[in-house]
Structure formats: structure tokens, C-alpha cells
Amino acid sequence: MKLIFDNTTLDLKPNGKSYIATFDGKTATVEILRTEKGKLDLLIDGKRVIAYVSADNAKRWVTVDGRTFLLTKSSGAKRRGAGGDQASGLTAPMPGLVRSVNVVEGESVTKGQTLMVLEAMKMEIRIHAPMDGVVKSLAVKVGQTVEREQELIKVESQTSKV
Numbered sequence: 001m002k003l004i005f006d007n008t009t010l011d012l013k014p015n016g017k018s019y020i021a022t023f024d025g026k027t028a029t030v031e032i033l034r035t036e037k038g039k040l041d042l043l044i045d046g047k048r049v050i051a052y053v054s055a056d057n058a059k060r061w062v063t064v065d066g067r068t069f070l071l072t073k074s075s076g077a078k079r080r081g082a083g084g085d086q087a088s089g090l091t092a093p094m095p096g097l098v099r100s101v102n103v104v105e106g107e108s109v110t111k112g113q114t115l116m117v118l119e120a121m122k123m124e125i126r127i128h129a130p131m132d133g134v135v136k137s138l139a140v141k142v143g144q145t146v147e148r149e150q151e152l153i154k155v156e157s158q159t160s161k162v
Contacts, residue, residue: 014148018043035121055123088130090153092146096120101142107135108158115153118146133157 011022018031021044033048034041040051052063062069096118103115109129118125136154140146 032121037122053123088133088155088157089151090115090127090130090155092118092120092148092150092152093125094120094148096125096146098140098142098144098146098152099124101138101140103135103138103153105135105138109133109135109155115155116140118152127152129155131155131157 012019012030013022015029018029021028021030028045031043032040033043038053040053042049042051049064054061097120099117099119101116103109103113109115109132111129111131113129114126115129115135116127118127133155136156138153139151140153146152
């Protein structure tokens with residue numbers, strides 16, 4: 001999962017119960033110890049850190065050690081190599097519960113359209129279409145619990161149907 005803080009990318013890769021985080025060319029192990037509304041208790045390379053999170057629709061602000069970052073999230077799409085197929089499998093960024101599914105298989109979607117909503121750690125996570133395309137498959141339904149990196153939906157680019 002890639003997160004963008006004020007034009008700097010934070011890349012998070014699951015590693016068991018923790019994440020490997022790469023930020024500004026540095027790598028750290030991050031573990032979520034506890035969550036409360038608007039507050040994350042983290043262990044970053046063995047050091048306990050408190051992060052405060054506030055949100056306004058799709059925007060999130062994270063404050064750590066007195067520094068506040070505007071956070072945006074790239075889609076949960078697994079990246080394909082150049083020249084690969086034009087289908088994008090969207091995965092769950094973290095364990096959660098499927099709150100809504102807003103599309104059906106075969107439906108045309110536009111880039112940025114909200115396809116489904118997950119609830120995780122008391123947050124609402126919107127899964128957006130990474131491109132204009134057609135819903136190729138739905139792997140989940142409302143009320144289902146999903147695991148981190150579990151495939152949720154596949155969107156096929158309209159250009160691949162040429």
C-alpha cells in the first residue's frame with residue numbers, strides 16, 4: 001500500500017503482524033499496538049510513537065512528534081508490470097468489514113468512483129476504481145470480514161477490450 005504525505009510517498013508492506021515502511025529512503029518496522037478514535041499507538045523500530053489522525057471526507061491528517069502530514073492513499077490496486085494485462089485487482093489495505101458494495105459484475109465504472117466501503121479500526125475506507133473500466137469480478141459481499149491483502153474486486157480497463 002502506498003500512502004502519500006505532502007508529496008512524499010510512504011510505502012507499507014505487510015510483514016506478519018507488522019508492516020515494513022519505506023519513507024524518504026529509510027526503512028522501518030511498524031507495528032500497531034493499539035487504536036482509539038483518532039489515535040494510533042505505534043511501535044516503530046522498537047520505539048513507541050503516538051500518532052493522531054483526523055479526517056475530513058477523503059483527506060486525513062496525521063500528527064507525529066509535532067509534525068502534521070496530509071495523507072492521501074493510492075488505490076489498493078496491485079500494480080502490474082508494463083505491458084501486463086489491463087485488469088486491476090483491488091485488495092483490502094487492512095483487515096475489516098465490508099460495509100457496502102456499490103457496483104455489480106459487468107458494470108462500467110469511472111476512475112475514482114467508489115466501488116465499495118470497508119470499515120477497519122473505526123475508520124471508513126473507500127475502495128476506488130483505479131481506471132475507467134468494467135467490473136470483471138466481485139470477490140466479497142456486504143457483511144463479510146476480509147483480511148489484509150485479500151482481493152476484493154477486479155476492474156478491467158475498457159482499452160483492453162479493443
